[in-house]
Amino acid sequence: MFFQFNVSVNFNEMMRKHKKIIGLLLSIIVLSCTPRVSKEGMVSFEKDYVDVLIRNVNIFNGTDSMLIKNKHVYLKKGLIQSISDSVPITSKEVYSIDGTDKTLMPGLIDAHVHLSGSGSLPWDNYKGNEAYNLSAYLYSGITTIYDLGGISTSLESFKKKIAQGKFPGPDIFHTHIPITVKNSHPIPLTKELLYWPLNKMVNIIYTTINKPEEAKNLVIKYKKLNVDYIKIIVDEIPPGSPQMPFDLIKELVKESHLAGFKVFVHVGSPQNAIDAINAGADVLAHGIWRGKLTHEQAQFIADSKVPMIYTLAAFNNVNDIRKGTFVPSHFDSILVPMEILKPLFFQSTNTFYSHKNINAFSAFFDDVASKHSFLKYNFDLLTQKGVKISIGTDSSLPGTYAGSNYYREMELLQEYGLSPYQILKGATFGNSKLFLDKPDFGFVDVNYKADLLLINGNPLERLDLVKNPELIISRGRLVKRK
Ligand SMILES: [Zn+2]
Numbered sequence: 422m423f424f425q426f427n428v429s430v431n432f433n434e435m436m437r438k439h440k441k442i443i444g445l446l447l448s449i450i451v452l453s454c455t456p457r458v459s460k461e462g463m464v465s466f467e468k469d470y471v472d473v474l475i476r477n478v479n480i481f482n483g484t485d486s487m488l489i490k491n492k493h494v495y496l497k498k499g500l501i502q503s504i505s506d507s508v509p510i511t512s513k514e515v516y517s518i519d520g521t522d523k524t525l526m527p528g529l530i531d532a533h534v535h536l537s538g539s540g541s542l543p544w545d546n547y548k549g550n551e552a553y554n555l556s557a558y559l560y561s562g563i564t565t566i567y568d569l570g571g572i573s574t575s576l577e578s579f580k581k582k583i584a585q586g587k588f589p590g591p592d593i594f595h596t597h598i599p600i601t602v603k604n605s606h607p608i609p610l611t612k613e614l615l616y617w618p619l620n621k622m623v624n625i626i627y628t629t630i631n632k633p634e635e636a637k638n639l640v641i642k643y644k645k646l647n648v649d650y651i652k653i654i655v656d657e658i659p660p661g662s663p664q665m666p667f668d669l670i671k672e673l674v675k676e677s678h679l680a681g682f683k684v685f686v687h688v689g690s691p692q693n694a695i696d697a698i699n700a701g702a703d704v705l706a707h708g709i710w711r712g713k714l715t716h717e718q719a720q721f722i723a724d725s726k727v728p729m730i731y732t733l734a735a736f737n738n739v740n741d742i743r744k745g746t747f748v749p750s751h752f753d754s755i756l757v758p759m760e761i762l763k764p765l766f767f768q769s770t771n772t773f774y775s776h777k778n779i780n781a782f783s784a785f786f787d788d789v790a791s792k793h794s795f796l797k798y799n800f801d802l803l804t805q806k807g808v809k810i811s812i813g814t815d816s817s818l819p820g821t822y823a824g825s826n827y828y829r830e831m832e833l834l835q836e837y838g839l840s841p842y843q844i845l846k847g848a849t850f851g852n853s854k855l856f857l858d859k860p861d862f863g864f865v866d867v868n869y870k871a872d873l874l875l876i877n878g879n880p881l882e883r884l885d886l887v888k889n890p891e892l893i894i895s896r897g898r899l900v901k902r903k
Pocket residue numbers: 422423424533534535569570815
């Protein structure tokens with residue numbers, strides 16, 4: 422949807438572009454520093470690099486609708502070493518656990534996050550704490566995240582530290598800042614989060630494209646930043662703002678594909694989705710919320726086989742905040758720092774509008790609220806036609822928090838009619854294939870990464886069991902909830 426602008430980290434990007442104004446801006450940064458959440462991380466590693474044996478366990482491998490019964494699964498050096506009928510010979514210091522009546526499944530994948538977000542209300546504007554968010558994802562059994570808009574240098578540094586085992590967190594894939602056009606989403610919302618003169622420079626800070634000839638160089642620039650895929654924004658937030666024209670979408674997708682990147686496209690209206698698909702998009706990063714789909718449009722999307730990350734809960738949360746009826750979930754209250762969550766308890770429609778200088782936010786929230794019924798209508802139509810629904814949250818936005826919102830997303834998808842099997846397959850195997858042809862995660866098999874959850878009972882019968890796993894395993898290491 423949009424992401425909260427992280428002033429100090431984005432500063433690096435700007436310095437590269439405008440070296441002469443560094444001095445001036447440094448002083449502005451100091452003045453414009455927003456408060457930062459203080460909460461400690463919510464997980465730790467339980468034991469250091471010990472091998473794990475799970476005996477007599479049933480397996481949901483991520484894709485088969487039937488459990489594979491009674492296997493011994495041996496995890497060694499962060500990988501699934503063997504899956505066997507008899508107990509394997511293991512190292513002496515193996516951590517051994519009885520898996521009787523339990524289910525081993527792939528760790529969850531959140532296919533749409535913004536790691537630098539804090540989830541605060543726009544006028545509170547807390548700065549996100551990435552390390553804290555990472556711990557919240559892992560707490561919730563999410564062992565992989567796809568960041569769809571952040572700063573590559575920051576994301577790369579977290580990615581490396583996690584891979585080196587320096588602190589617990591999900592594996593990160595990312596795209597740097599999404600590509601948009603001047604004054605289009607997320608520029609109007611970001612302007613309202615920044616102080617003068619930064620708020621006058623948002624068009625420079627963001628990556629914008631003006632003409633098709635620029636696409637090639639933009640993709641080259643992104644390749645140098647080590648991105649894993651390209652993200653493009655095609656939407657009208659708030660109403661009346663410009664949307665990326667078709668020729669630019671098409672050229673960006675073409676150049677991305679030539680450079681070997683899959684393309685995620687943020688869409689809002691039925692026409693946005695159709696443009697994106699006609700341009701060759703690989704993944705739609707949101708459900709269709711700004712208009713009602715016709716049967717023909719839904720059929721067109723289904724026939725394209727392009728998966729859609731519906732981000733249902735995020736839109737519901739915006740609608741609830743707008744109406745003053747947002748209620749934090751049990752896991753929100755465990756995971757979200759109180760300074761972020763507390764203002765929502767006192768939130769009402771009037772509070773929202775009593776805040777000046779959030780005109781774009783107000784217009785966006787109004788737009789979501791007035792079109793809220795389209796989300797369910799379109800969902801029903803799309804799933805009837807067989808569109809592949811992927812699981813992602815768009816955390817952290819107001820009301821949509823790292824980790825805990827994944828449970829809300831799964832609950833809503835179940836309420837809307839998906840089975841636990843469809844949801845868990847989408848959350849694991851399905852998501853692992855969104856942009857990688859041969860992922861080494863999202864599936865339980867030999868030589869795959871040991872990113873796993875051990876669940877008491879069968880989550881294909883009771884989805885809610887996923888919320889309280891007996892073990893969370895990240896790259897073979899046991900994660901302890903605090
Ligand atoms: Zn987003």
